[in-house]
Amino acid sequence: MTDVHTALVRAFRDEWGQVVATLIRLTGDWDLAEECAQDAFTQAVGSWARDGVPRRPGAWLTTTARNRALDRLRRDAVGAAKLREVAAMPDPEPEPDDSGVPDDRLRLMFTCCHPALSLDAQVALTLRTLAGLTPAEIGRALLVAEPALRKRLVRAKQKIRHAGIPYRVPPAHLLPERTPAVLAVLYLLFTEGYSATAGADLQRRELSAEAIRLARVLHRLMPDEPEATGLLALLLLQDARRDARVDEYGDLVLLTDQDRSRWDRAEIAEGVALLDGALRRGAPGPYQVQAAIAACHGTAERAEDTDWPQIAALYGRLAAMTRSPVVAVNRAVAVGMASGPEAGLRVLSDVDLPGYHLLPATRADLLRRLGRHDEAARAYRDALELVTTETERRFLSRRLAEVEPGPGGQPAAGRSRPT
Amino acid sequence: MQYMLLICGGPEAAEHAEDGCEGWSEEMAERGVLRGGAGLRPPHEATTVRVRSDEVLLSDGPFAESREQVGGFCLIECGNLDEAVEIASKHPAATYGSIEVRPIWQP
Numbered sequence: 001m002t003d004v005h006t007a008l009v010r011a012f013r014d015e016w017g018q019v020v021a022t023l024i025r026l027t028g029d030w031d032l033a034e035e036c037a038q039d040a041f042t043q044a045v046g047s048w049a050r051d052g053v054p055r056r057p058g059a060w061l062t063t064t065a066r067n068r069a070l071d072r073l074r075r076d077a078v079g080a081a082k083l084r085e086v087a088a089m090p091d092p093e094p095e096p097d098d099s100g101v102p103d104d105r106l107r108l109m110f111t112c113c114h115p116a117l118s119l120d121a122q123v124a125l126t127l128r129t130l131a132g133l134t135p136a137e138i139g140r141a142l143l144v145a146e147p148a149l150r151k152r153l154v155r156a157k158q159k160i161r162h163a164g165i166p167y168r169v170p171p172a173h174l175l176p177e178r179t180p181a182v183l184a185v186l187y188l189l190f191t192e193g194y195s196a197t198a199g200a201d202l203q204r205r206e207l208s209a210e211a212i213r214l215a216r217v218l219h220r221l222m223p224d225e226p227e228a229t230g231l232l233a234l235l236l237l238q239d240a241r242r243d244a245r246v247d248e249y250g251d252l253v254l255l256t257d258q259d260r261s262r263w264d265r266a267e268i269a270e271g272v273a274l275l276d277g278a279l280r281r282g283a284p285g286p287y288q289v290q291a292a293i294a295a296c297h298g299t300a301e302r303a304e305d306t307d308w309p310q311i312a313a314l315y316g317r318l319a320a321m322t323r324s325p326v327v328a329v330n331r332a333v334a335v336g337m338a339s340g341p342e343a344g345l346r347v348l349s350d351v352d353l354p355g356y357h358l359l360p361a362t363r364a365d366l367l368r369r370l371g372r373h374d375e376a377a378r379a380y381r382d383a384l385e386l387v388t389t390e391t392e393r394r395f396l397s398r399r400l401a402e403v404e405p406g407p408g409g410q411p412a413a414g415r416s417r418p419t
Numbered sequence: 420m421q422y423m424l425l426i427c428g429g430p431e432a433a434e435h436a437e438d439g440c441e442g443w444s445e446e447m448a449e450r451g452v453l454r455g456g457a458g459l460r461p462p463h464e465a466t467t468v469r470v471r472s473d474e475v476l477l478s479d480g481p482f483a484e485s486r487e488q489v490g491g492f493c494l495i496e497c498g499n500l501d502e503a504v505e506i507a508s509k510h511p512a513a514t515y516g517s518i519e520v521r522p523i524w525q526p
């Protein structure tokens with residue numbers, strides 16, 4: 001039973017997007033596609049427990065969802081032509097290799113990122129339909145309340161249906177205007193997998209792997225777009241550190257404390273090579289700059305070799321490009337390393353980002369390094385009120401314990417767990 | 420699918436009232452996507468009708484106070500939104516005004 005449960009969880013993460021994408025292609029109805037995919041997963045619970053997990057869970061789920069859609073279409077007595085079309089669908093083929101052939105998921109991604117939809121709707125829709133994230137999870141990732149997010153999804157699907165937004169990869173000349181949204185979505189997808197916004201696990205590796213796979217497809221589809229290359233480089237460079245980011249207790253390990261021998265050298269080398277190629281095109285954008293920052297970290301042999309002034313300069317450039325308060329928080333960290341915590345605090349003083357736990361967490365860390373323990377403790381408490389993952393909560397609690405006065409009135413330094 | 424192209428422009432659009440469509444209508448008629456359409460008299464000749472509590476209320480001018488006003492419309496029938504956008508983008512008014520593409524309500 002546990003095996004079936006594990007297989008179901010894995011199938012959901014790996015296959016949800018493909019099942020929904022295929023059903024949308026067949027039926028043209030997003031809600032029907034999602035409902036039938038959900039039904040297929042529900043049916044799998046009983047069926048797999050009875051008959052065992054099928055050899056190709058994705059194919060099983062797609063066939064089951066297709067049959068469910070046929071039943072529904074028959075019952076609703078919709079157009080006979082649509083019914084014939086769906087009925088004529090052959091059994092799903094085995095997963096194609098990622099040879100760059102645009103697949104249903106890529107088509108779905110470009111449908112979600114149609115410029116007739118608002119950027120907000122594009123991102124929300126892709127995370128929901130492609131990655132199977134719940135509205136609650138998407139809401140947290142985008143800092144939007146769940147009811148508002150649900151409304152946004154309903155409106156976007158209605159517009160796709162009523163306005164006749166086609167389900168296809170657009171012709172080459174239409175790709176550039178959609179690229180920024182597609183890149184943004186892939187990055188969010190990766191980030192959601194790299195540091196999940198909720199739950200006990202810090203990482204949902206399947207999401208990151210899927211984002212990297214799609215970024216490769218995209219890079220092959222548009223080799224002349226330096227930002228697409230930059231994004232792939234960025235994802236690889238960040239992913240290379242995943243094994244070192246969490247210790248054996250499942251706790252977060254800061255970049256400076258990570259065991260660099262556990263970084264994936266092949267991924268770093270590939271990321272750096274891709275980045276160099278992209279930068280030679282002379283059109284640096286936010287993803288290339290972020291990849292350059294990740295490359296600075298990835299190529300430093302030891303933490304103390306890190307070129308912080310270079311990283312702080314790159315963040316300055318990124319902040320000018322994006323005007324993002326999240327970037328400003330990161331810049332404060334880099335400036336804090338390059339020029340000292342006082343300078344970092346000065347950068348933070350201009351940042352306004354309600355609800356974002358890393359803002360007070362960063363302030364707390366800079367204050368802690370200045371020995372201003374009372375203020376640091378207050379900031380750690382602010383951060384703890386906002387944090388949503390258990391792993392980060394434990395990390396912040398440990399840090400808070402370090403700066404809080406101990407029973408003797410002294411800061412209880414060195415109380416952190418040895419790693 | 421059917422779409423209404425609402426051809427909008429600012430005050431300067433009046434200069435283009437006599438322009439014609441530079442062959443757009445002919446091309447679209449040949450493609451078989453054109454179902455109808457016309458240019459409209461300027462907004463100050465419009466009358467807006469509302470019925471509230473069984474009373475017919477008339478007001479002078481277009482219903483929306485905006486610099487951009489509808490100056491004409493075309494009804495087209497084509498495969499999907501991308502094709503409708505392609506058709507609209509070929510209309511000369513798109514180069515000085517704007518064109519709102521609205522899908523026709525389908526029961």
